[in-house]
Amino acid sequence: MSYTKYYEILKYNRNQENIQEDIVIIEYPFTIFINDKEIITLLCTPKSLKELTLGFLHSEGFINGMESIEKIHIDEENGRAYVYLNKRNTFNEKLWGKRTITSGCGKGTVFYNVIDSFKSKKIESPISIDKDMISNMMRDFNKRSELFQLTGGVHSCGLYDRNGMIIFEEDIGRHNALDKVLGKALEDRIELKDKIILTSGRISSEILIKTGKRGISTIVSRSAPTSLAIDIAKELNINLIGFVRADKMNIYTNIPRLDS
Numbered sequence: 001m002s003y004t005k006y007y008e009i010l011k012y013n014r015n016q017e018n019i020q021e022d023i024v025i026i027e028y029p030f031t032i033f034i035n036d037k038e039i040i041t042l043l044c045t046p047k048s049l050k051e052l053t054l055g056f057l058h059s060e061g062f063i064n065g066m067e068s069i070e071k072i073h074i075d076e077e078n079g080r081a082y083v084y085l086n087k088r089n090t091f092n093e094k095l096w097g098k099r100t101i102t103s104g105c106g107k108g109t110v111f112y113n114v115i116d117s118f119k120s121k122k123i124e125s126p127i128s129i130d131k132d133m134i135s136n137m138m139r140d141f142n143k144r145s146e147l148f149q150l151t152g153g154v155h156s157c158g159l160y161d162r163n164g165m166i167i168f169e170e171d172i173g174r175h176n177a178l179d180k181v182l183g184k185a186l187e188d189r190i191e192l193k194d195k196i197i198l199t200s201g202r203i204s205s206e207i208l209i210k211t212g213k214r215g216i217s218t219i220v221s222r223s224a225p226t227s228l229a230i231d232i233a234k235e236l237n238i239n240l241i242g243f244v245r246a247d248k249m250n251i252y253t254n255i256p257r258l259d260s
Helices: 049-059 114-119 131-143 146-151 174-187 205-213 227-236
Strands: 004-013 016-025 028-034 037-044 069-075 080-085 155-161 164-171 196-199 218-221 239-245 248-251
Touching: 004 146, 016 146, 028 049, 037 049, 049 069, 049 080, 049 174, 131 155, 131 164, 131 196, 131 218, 131 239, 131 248, 146 164, 155 174, 164 174, 174 196, 174 205, 205 218, 205 227, 227 239
Parallel strands: 028 080, 196 218, 218 239
Antiparallel strands: 004 016, 028 037, 069 080, 155 164, 155 196, 239 248
16 A cells, blocks of 8 residues: 655745645545444554554553454555454443543544553663663664655654664654554564653653553653653653754753763
Protein backbone atom coordinates (compact mmCIF):
# COMPACT_ATOMS: atom_id res chain seq x y z
CA MET A 1 0.00 0.00 0.00
CA SER A 2 1.28 3.45 -0.92
CA TYR A 3 1.96 5.94 1.87
CA THR A 4 2.02 9.00 -0.39
CA LYS A 5 0.02 10.55 -3.22
CA TYR A 6 0.90 13.05 -5.97
CA TYR A 7 -1.05 16.26 -6.60
CA GLU A 8 -0.62 18.96 -9.19
CA ILE A 9 -0.05 22.30 -7.46
CA LEU A 10 0.86 25.88 -8.23
CA LYS A 11 4.05 26.68 -6.36
CA TYR A 12 5.19 30.21 -5.60
CA ASN A 13 8.86 30.69 -4.80
CA ARG A 14 9.84 34.31 -4.37
CA ASN A 15 9.14 35.89 -7.76
CA GLN A 16 8.65 32.62 -9.61
CA GLU A 17 5.55 30.46 -10.03
CA ASN A 18 5.36 26.96 -11.48
CA ILE A 19 2.85 24.17 -12.00
CA GLN A 20 4.42 21.02 -10.61
CA GLU A 21 3.69 17.74 -8.87
CA ASP A 22 3.82 17.64 -5.08
CA ILE A 23 4.09 14.51 -2.95
CA VAL A 24 1.66 14.39 -0.02
CA ILE A 25 1.33 11.94 2.87
CA ILE A 26 -1.81 9.79 2.81
CA GLU A 27 -4.29 10.18 5.69
CA TYR A 28 -6.02 6.83 6.19
CA PRO A 29 -9.03 6.03 8.40
CA PHE A 30 -8.37 2.76 10.22
CA THR A 31 -11.06 1.13 12.37
CA ILE A 32 -10.24 -1.38 15.10
CA PHE A 33 -12.73 -4.07 16.15
CA ILE A 34 -12.48 -6.32 19.19
CA ASN A 35 -14.57 -9.50 18.99
CA ASP A 36 -16.50 -7.84 16.14
CA LYS A 37 -17.32 -4.78 18.26
CA GLU A 38 -16.17 -1.45 16.82
CA ILE A 39 -13.77 0.29 19.20
CA ILE A 40 -12.28 3.31 17.44
CA THR A 41 -11.28 4.79 14.11
CA LEU A 42 -7.74 6.14 14.01
CA LEU A 43 -6.53 8.57 11.35
CA CYS A 44 -3.07 7.33 10.46
CA THR A 45 -0.44 6.59 7.83
CA PRO A 46 -1.22 3.17 6.25
CA LYS A 47 1.98 1.44 7.32
CA SER A 48 2.74 -0.96 10.20
CA LEU A 49 -1.00 -1.35 10.82
CA LYS A 50 -0.67 -4.55 12.87
CA GLU A 51 1.89 -2.85 15.10
CA LEU A 52 -0.37 0.20 15.44
CA THR A 53 -3.29 -2.04 16.46
CA LEU A 54 -1.26 -3.92 19.05
CA GLY A 55 0.36 -0.80 20.46
CA PHE A 56 -2.90 1.12 20.72
CA LEU A 57 -4.84 -1.72 22.37
CA HIS A 58 -2.03 -2.41 24.84
CA SER A 59 -1.46 1.28 25.63
CA GLU A 60 -5.15 1.81 26.30
CA GLY A 61 -5.58 -1.31 28.45
CA PHE A 62 -7.69 -3.47 26.12
CA ILE A 63 -5.09 -6.25 26.11
CA ASN A 64 -2.45 -7.30 28.62
CA GLY A 65 -0.04 -8.67 26.04
CA MET A 66 0.23 -10.97 23.05
CA GLU A 67 -1.17 -13.78 25.19
CA SER A 68 -4.52 -11.96 25.24
CA ILE A 69 -4.99 -12.36 21.50
CA GLU A 70 -6.32 -15.44 19.74
CA LYS A 71 -6.31 -13.97 16.24
CA ILE A 72 -5.69 -10.65 14.48
CA HIS A 73 -6.56 -9.83 10.89
CA ILE A 74 -5.66 -6.61 9.07
CA ASP A 75 -7.92 -5.68 6.13
CA GLU A 76 -5.84 -3.01 4.39
CA GLU A 77 -8.28 -2.53 1.51
CA ASN A 78 -11.13 -1.54 3.82
CA GLY A 79 -9.02 -0.01 6.57
CA ARG A 80 -9.98 -2.38 9.36
CA ALA A 81 -8.34 -4.50 12.06
CA TYR A 82 -10.23 -7.45 13.53
CA VAL A 83 -8.89 -8.59 16.88
CA TYR A 84 -10.26 -11.66 18.63
CA LEU A 85 -9.37 -12.25 22.25
CA ASN A 86 -8.80 -15.61 23.88
CA LYS A 87 -11.81 -16.90 25.76
CA ARG A 88 -10.04 -16.35 29.06
CA ASN A 89 -9.63 -12.64 28.21
CA THR A 90 -12.86 -10.67 28.41
CA PHE A 91 -13.34 -7.36 26.65
CA ASN A 92 -13.03 -4.58 29.23
CA GLU A 93 -16.43 -2.93 28.91
CA LYS A 94 -15.47 -0.41 31.60
CA LEU A 95 -13.21 1.31 29.08
CA TRP A 96 -16.10 1.87 26.71
CA GLY A 97 -17.16 5.49 26.94
CA LYS A 98 -14.19 6.44 29.12
CA ARG A 99 -12.46 8.59 26.55
CA THR A 100 -10.15 11.57 26.72
CA ILE A 101 -9.80 14.00 23.82
CA THR A 102 -6.06 14.40 23.55
CA SER A 103 -3.89 17.39 22.74
CA GLY A 104 -2.49 15.49 19.77
CA CYS A 105 -2.66 16.10 16.04
CA GLY A 106 -6.26 15.87 14.93
CA LYS A 107 -7.55 15.66 18.52
CA GLY A 108 -7.03 11.94 18.95
CA THR A 109 -8.98 9.79 21.38
CA VAL A 110 -7.62 7.68 24.21
CA PHE A 111 -9.43 5.54 26.76
CA TYR A 112 -7.78 6.41 30.06
CA ASN A 113 -8.33 9.04 32.67
CA VAL A 114 -5.20 11.17 33.06
CA ILE A 115 -5.47 10.91 36.84
CA ASP A 116 -5.01 7.13 36.52
CA SER A 117 -1.41 7.80 35.48
CA PHE A 118 -0.46 8.48 39.08
CA LYS A 119 -1.32 4.85 39.86
CA SER A 120 1.36 3.67 37.41
CA LYS A 121 4.40 1.98 38.86
CA LYS A 122 7.27 4.32 39.68
CA ILE A 123 10.52 3.67 37.81
CA GLU A 124 12.98 2.39 40.40
CA SER A 125 16.25 2.88 38.51
CA PRO A 126 16.03 5.09 35.42
CA ILE A 127 19.04 4.87 33.14
CA SER A 128 21.69 7.52 33.71
CA ILE A 129 21.60 10.50 31.36
CA ASP A 130 24.58 10.81 29.02
CA LYS A 131 24.19 14.04 27.07
CA ASP A 132 26.62 13.02 24.32
CA MET A 133 24.79 9.73 23.83
CA ILE A 134 21.43 11.55 23.63
CA SER A 135 22.76 14.06 21.08
CA ASN A 136 24.19 11.28 18.92
CA MET A 137 20.92 9.34 19.08
CA MET A 138 18.97 12.40 17.95
CA ARG A 139 21.33 12.97 15.02
CA ASP A 140 20.80 9.37 13.92
CA PHE A 141 17.04 9.67 14.51
CA ASN A 142 16.70 12.78 12.35
CA LYS A 143 18.44 11.11 9.40
CA ARG A 144 15.97 8.21 9.38
CA SER A 145 12.80 10.24 8.71
CA GLU A 146 12.34 9.31 5.04
CA LEU A 147 8.60 10.09 4.83
CA PHE A 148 9.16 13.45 6.52
CA GLN A 149 11.90 14.30 4.05
CA LEU A 150 9.53 13.43 1.19
CA THR A 151 6.37 15.11 2.49
CA GLY A 152 7.07 17.15 5.63
CA GLY A 153 3.79 15.68 6.94
CA VAL A 154 4.65 13.02 9.52
CA HIS A 155 6.01 12.51 13.02
CA SER A 156 8.71 9.98 13.84
CA CYS A 157 9.32 7.74 16.82
CA GLY A 158 12.19 5.41 17.64
CA LEU A 159 13.17 2.87 20.25
CA TYR A 160 16.86 2.95 21.12
CA ASP A 161 19.31 1.36 23.49
CA ARG A 162 22.90 2.37 24.13
CA ASN A 163 23.99 0.51 20.99
CA GLY A 164 21.61 2.33 18.65
CA MET A 165 18.21 2.14 17.00
CA ILE A 166 15.99 -0.94 17.46
CA ILE A 167 12.63 0.17 15.98
CA PHE A 168 11.72 3.23 13.91
CA GLU A 169 8.25 4.31 12.77
CA GLU A 170 6.57 7.31 11.10
CA ASP A 171 2.94 8.44 11.06
CA ILE A 172 0.82 11.55 10.61
CA GLY A 173 0.07 11.33 14.35
CA ARG A 174 2.74 11.33 17.04
CA HIS A 175 0.54 9.06 19.19
CA ASN A 176 0.23 6.59 16.31
CA ALA A 177 3.99 6.61 15.67
CA LEU A 178 4.62 5.78 19.34
CA ASP A 179 1.95 3.06 19.38
CA LYS A 180 3.52 1.46 16.29
CA VAL A 181 6.88 1.31 18.07
CA LEU A 182 5.32 -0.07 21.25
CA GLY A 183 3.26 -2.57 19.26
CA LYS A 184 6.33 -3.90 17.47
CA ALA A 185 8.18 -4.16 20.79
CA LEU A 186 5.22 -6.05 22.27
CA GLU A 187 5.05 -8.45 19.33
CA ASP A 188 8.80 -9.10 19.46
CA ARG A 189 8.76 -9.33 23.27
CA ILE A 190 11.48 -6.72 23.67
CA GLU A 191 12.39 -5.79 27.24
CA LEU A 192 11.85 -2.04 27.60
CA LYS A 193 13.23 -1.09 31.02
CA ASP A 194 16.66 -0.18 29.64
CA LYS A 195 15.38 1.44 26.45
CA ILE A 196 14.90 5.05 25.32
CA ILE A 197 12.04 6.54 23.29
CA LEU A 198 12.88 9.32 20.82
CA THR A 199 10.06 11.34 19.29
CA SER A 200 9.82 14.26 16.91
CA GLY A 201 6.68 15.61 18.53
CA ARG A 202 5.62 17.44 21.65
CA ILE A 203 5.72 15.34 24.83
CA SER A 204 2.25 15.70 26.29
CA SER A 205 0.80 13.83 29.25
CA GLU A 206 -0.72 11.04 27.15
CA ILE A 207 2.58 10.42 25.36
CA LEU A 208 4.35 10.30 28.72
CA ILE A 209 1.75 7.90 30.13
CA LYS A 210 2.03 5.52 27.17
CA THR A 211 5.77 5.15 27.81
CA GLY A 212 5.38 5.04 31.58
CA LYS A 213 2.91 2.17 31.38
CA ARG A 214 5.55 0.11 29.60
CA GLY A 215 8.25 0.83 32.18
CA ILE A 216 10.37 2.96 29.83
CA SER A 217 12.49 5.26 31.96
CA THR A 218 13.60 7.84 29.37
CA ILE A 219 11.78 9.84 26.70
CA VAL A 220 13.55 12.33 24.44
CA SER A 221 12.16 14.85 21.94
CA ARG A 222 13.44 17.56 19.65
CA SER A 223 10.27 19.44 20.66
CA ALA A 224 8.74 20.66 23.94
CA PRO A 225 7.03 18.93 26.86
CA THR A 226 3.85 20.13 28.55
CA SER A 227 3.55 20.98 32.23
CA LEU A 228 1.45 17.91 33.03
CA ALA A 229 3.93 15.64 31.26
CA ILE A 230 6.73 17.07 33.42
CA ASP A 231 4.66 16.67 36.60
CA ILE A 232 3.84 13.04 35.79
CA ALA A 233 7.46 12.31 34.79
CA LYS A 234 8.60 13.61 38.16
CA GLU A 235 5.98 11.49 39.93
CA LEU A 236 7.02 8.35 38.04
CA ASN A 237 10.79 9.08 38.11
CA ILE A 238 11.05 9.18 34.31
CA ASN A 239 13.87 11.03 32.53
CA LEU A 240 12.24 13.69 30.34
CA ILE A 241 14.46 15.54 27.85
CA GLY A 242 13.27 18.07 25.28
CA PHE A 243 14.54 20.48 22.63
CA VAL A 244 17.39 18.14 21.65
CA ARG A 245 18.97 19.96 18.73
CA ALA A 246 22.65 19.77 17.75
CA ASP A 247 24.46 19.89 21.10
CA LYS A 248 21.61 21.55 22.99
CA MET A 249 18.93 19.99 25.18
CA ASN A 250 16.70 20.71 28.16
CA ILE A 251 16.60 18.14 30.97
CA TYR A 252 13.35 18.55 32.91
CA THR A 253 13.49 15.71 35.45
CA ASN A 254 16.15 13.78 37.36
CA ILE A 255 18.45 16.74 36.76
CA PRO A 256 22.13 15.79 37.20
CA ARG A 257 24.04 17.79 39.77
CA LEU A 258 26.38 20.32 38.23
CA ASP A 259 30.02 20.39 39.29
CA SER A 260 30.74 23.41 41.47
